[in-house]
Amino acid sequence: MKPDLFEAPDYYAIDDLLTEEHKLVRNTARTWVKRNLSPIIEEYAQKSEFPTQLVKGLAEVGAFGSYIPTEYGGAGLDQISYGLIMQEMERGDSGIRSTASVQTSLVMGPIYNYGSEEQRKKYLPKLASGEWIGSFGLTEPNHGSNPGGMETKFKDMGDHYLLNGAKMWISNSPICDVAVVWAKNEEGRIHGLIVERGMEGFSTPETKNKWSLRASITGELIFDNVKVPKENLLPNKSGLGAPLKCLDHARYGISWGAIGAAMDCYDTALRYAKERTQFGKPIAQFQLQQKKLAEMITEITKAQLLVWRLGVLKNEGKATSAQISMAKRNNVDMALNIAREARQILGAMGISGDYSIMRHSMNLESVVTYEGTHDIHLLITGLDITGLNAFK
Ligand code: TGC
Ligand code: FAD
Numbered sequence: 001m002k003p004d005l006f007e008a009p010d011y012y013a014i015d016d017l018l019t020e021e022h023k024l025v026r027n028t029a030r031t032w033v034k035r036n037l038s039p040i041i042e043e044y045a046q047k048s049e050f051p052t053q054l055v056k057g058l059a060e061v062g063a064f065g066s067y068i069p070t071e072y073g074g075a076g077l078d079q080i081s082y083g084l085i086m087q088e089m090e091r092g093d094s095g096i097r098s099t100a101s102v103q104t105s106l107v108m109g110p111i112y113n114y115g116s117e118e119q120r121k122k123y124l125p126k127l128a129s130g131e132w133i134g135s136f137g138l139t140e141p142n143h144g145s146n147p148g149g150m151e152t153k154f155k156d157m158g159d160h161y162l163l164n165g166a167k168m169w170i171s172n173s174p175i176c177d178v179a180v181v182w183a184k185n186e187e188g189r190i191h192g193l194i195v196e197r198g199m200e201g202f203s204t205p206e207t208k209n210k211w212s213l214r215a216s217i218t219g220e221l222i223f224d225n226v227k228v229p230k231e232n233l234l235p236n237k238s239g240l241g242a243p244l245k246c247l248d249h250a251r252y253g254i255s256w257g258a259i260g261a262a263m264d265c266y267d268t269a270l271r272y273a274k275e276r277t278q279f280g281k282p283i284a285q286f287q288l289q290q291k292k293l294a295e296m297i298t299e300i301t302k303a304q305l306l307v308w309r310l311g312v313l314k315n316e317g318k319a320t321s322a323q324i325s326m327a328k329r330n331n332v333d334m335a336l337n338i339a340r341e342a343r344q345i346l347g348a349m350g351i352s353g354d355y356s357i358m359r360h361s362m363n364l365e366s367v368v369t370y371e372g373t374h375d376i377h378l379l380i381t382g383l384d385i386t387g388l389n390a391f392k
Helices: 020-046 052-060 079-092 094-114 117-128 241-275 287-315 321-345 347-351 357-367 374-386
Strands: 134-137 153-156 160-171 178-184 190-196 218-229
Touching (some): 020 079, 052 094, 094 117, 094 134, 094 160, 094 178, 094 241, 094 357, 160 190, 241 287, 241 357, 287 321, 321 347, 321 374
Antiparallel strands (some): 160 218, 178 190
């Protein structure tokens, strides 16, 4: 892998919209990525392994529990700082941002928002410090876009719950210490349960053979008559809206993260195009290459403004789920298109692991699928603007 020469594009002086704290948080994460992530990420993606040695550093830069209050070990930051951290992590690799998203929004988030005080105290500090890794089990073999149909269920046995079922495509499942699992009770109502590694009947086999998100570990969560203590049920919210609300926070983070991947592809392509000479001049001088680069910076700038405004709305508690869907869909699509165009600018070099573009491109195929596919988010916007529900 080439040295990390990344320079972040800021065509509309968006830095002027950020506070000193935002810039400090962003720059700390950026420096951490350059020093710790960039030098090793290609090797780990090639060998399809999660770099566990980064977990402690992720915790130190506030990537675990960015907006969770400090009394529970979180960083107590606002939503724009959270977004900026996700942007910087995904600038390095979508798989590393995935780990941070899941830990913050899908594991610490539900425990903080729906958990008892005892659960908050027991789990949040250990998750914030990276001592424990969490996973989030919603998707099942037969229920991806339609999680409301889930088959995983639990039964009240008097002094404990008995959990049966299976989740698949779960980020970090093979290395997780705790899993927030969504399952139906005997009345068919969805609840969140905290399942801990070591509980009898709980296993987490790894899903191999991925061409995407290779530096992130993915697997299943299998529950075969797992006895879950009653105090592990999240008491303060139930119904499908509970996991979907967690997804709002994670999707918001992804809408920032995708900009990071896009910026890295654009920056790499711009530098390469200015250095690479064909027909006696830098390829950046050809109109066709300028068109690609000009369109990339235009799309990145639009995406930056979209998430900045969304972050302000989120800080004010006003961002709607549909607004978040629009940003996730637009920004991931934008990043995928930029990765494809940037790869072409590098010619054959674009497919080499000496550059980050092909890895980003492959990673983004997962990002455009998880946390709600491209099509699902379009239908959420469609429902919001027409009032007519395509899912029913
Ligand atoms: P629907 O009937 O519309 O809604 C059921 C209840 O949920 C409420 N609701 C929401 N609440 C909060 N936030 C949202 N975004 C919400 N969307 C809906 C809704 O108001 C209703 O509440 P109530 O009180 O009336 O019961 O549900 P539906 O069954 O028709 O499905 C709607 C649909 C398709 C939009 C939804 O199910 C969906 O978003 N599907 C996509 C599934 C998904 O995103 N899965 C992600 C799995 S986790 C993951 O991918 C992690 S990867 C992380 C990483 O590695 O980075
Ligand atoms: P399906 O739902 O089967 O969809 C297949 C296609 O049909 C898609 O193109 C979809 O858009 C389309 N489609 C479905 N319904 C409709 C409709 N009503 N109208 C039009 N088109 C439709 N899940 C977790 O719970 N936790 C995790 O940590 C997690 N991590 C993941 C990590 C990776 C690397 C990946 C790839 C996935 C992960 N997922 C996780 C699962 C992810 O959320 C699902 O893959 C996603 O929600 C889509 O579900 P599916 O793959 O079953 O596709």
